[in-house]
Amino acid sequence: MTWSFFGWLAWKALSRSLERSEDPVKLCVKWVGTLALVVTWAWTLKSLIQAGGYALGFLGPLITAAIGIIIGIIWAPSWGAMLARPLTHMFDGGDEPVDPEPFYAVAMAKRKRGQYDLAMMEIRKQLRTFPADMQGHVMLAEILVEDLSNAEGAFELLDQYLQNHELGAVQGAFVMNRLAEWEIRYRRNPEKARDWVRRIQEHYPDTEQAERATQKLAHMTDDAYLMYRKDPKNYLVQRHLSAPKHPNSPMESAGDDQATDRRRQALMEHLQEHPGDTSAREELAWLYADALGLWEKAIEELRVCSAMEHQPAARLAKWHHQMADIHCRYTGDVQEAKNILESYIQAYPDCVHTPTISMRIKRLKLESRAALNRLSQPGDDGRT
Structure with missing residues (x-):
């Protein structure tokens, strides 16, 4: 019974080693040679x-040593690899099989050479193995619309892809955003572009992609601007409105009451139609703080931004920093600024921005004192 158990155990060990070996034939030869020795x-x-x-007494040790040396020579590479395996696995991933992925480098190279038909053949070759791969379908559509001026074929290809595959929010939003850009650039159809962005909201509600689609729609209201803007990926609130001021730069037009009021009115009208446009709301907040001195309203607008769902952590951290900025610069209420920053830490204790906010809390008094000193100096920012 004991010998049969050890025999079974040895057989299992041998079978497993053969399965994991890169060269089973060579391993079998080693085992046979070792057994013969x-x-x-x-x-x-x-x-x-x-x-x-x-x-x-004389020949026994010599024969044993000689056979041991021969066995050592046979198995030395395998033993060395076994001892080094934990270290090498840190760099090469070990024996875990690599997930198969499509390879588009050849297609990309052919496209750069202007060999569009060959590039499409290479992409389709990969798609036969990976029929649901998004990158391959988008690359095919890009060649059709950008290189072969076949916009209809590109739209039909991606529309069919969206219908035949259940995509996640990230991939689906990427494809629909690309189609929206092409609607404007190649079909000159802003309304259809807005429809593609709305489809992101419909297909992926309560996601970060849906929130970004809301922001994008708010900046796609002017057809003429969309048709003739220089940067196809840049969207302003409205074409006739000036660009937002940087939060660290007080508005130079603070003395122009009429211009300030027109700007405020335009932003408020825009937000009535697009209440989820955080960039416009953020600009309005700084208009209140810098030009009108309405710090409570400025804080309120930034709180509205922070309360919106599916906002990235970086934006939330920025808005909390800006609320603290307003208190440090204008009200001098260091405690309230500290409370605002601490509320972010409590809500997101493991966020990457939390250590930076914690460090800022320690120097809030110095920030507030320096800001108030600057405001008290005439000619520094237009205030006395």
Whole structure:
């Protein structure tokens, strides 16, 4: 019973080693050679024991050492690899099989050379193996619309892809945003572009992609601006409105009450139609703080931004920093600024921005004192 158990255990170990080996034939040769050497060693020792005399004491150790050296030479590479495996696995991933992925480098190279038909053939070759791969379908559509001026074929290709595959929010939003850009650039159809962005909201509600689609729609209201803007990926609130001021730069037009009021009115009208446009709301907040001195309203607008769902952590951290900025610069209420920053830490204790906010809390008094000193100096920012 004992010998059968050890035999079964040895067989399982041998089978497993053969399965994991890169060269099973070579491993079998090693095992056969090792077994032959062990049998030879055992038979030789048995013969020496039967012969008796001084031969066993003299030849036995020599034969054992010689066979041990030969076995060591046979297995040294395998033993070395086994000892080094934990270190090498840190860099090459070990024996875990690599997930198969499509390879588009050849297609990209052919496209750069202007060999569009060959590039499409390479992409389709990969898609036969990976029919649901988004990158391949988008690359095909890009060649059709950008290189071959076949916009209809590109739209039909991606529309069919969206219908035949259940995509996640990230991939689906990427494809629909790309189609929206092409609607404007190649079909000159802003309304259809807005429809594609709305489809993101419909297909992926309560996601970050839906929130970004809301922001994008708020900046796609002016057809003429969309058709003739220089940067196809840049969207302003409205074409006739000036660009937002940087939060760290007080508005130079603070003395122009009429211009300030027009700007405020335009932003408020825009937010009535697009209440989820955080960039416009953020600009309105700084208009209140810098130009009108309405710090409570500025804080309120930034709080509305922070309360919106599915906002990235970086934006939330920025808005909390800006609320603290307003208190440090204008109200001098360091405690309230500290409370605002601490509320972010409590809500997101493990966020990457939390250590930075914690460090800022320690220097709030210095920030507030320096800001108030600047405001008290005439000619520094237009205030006395």
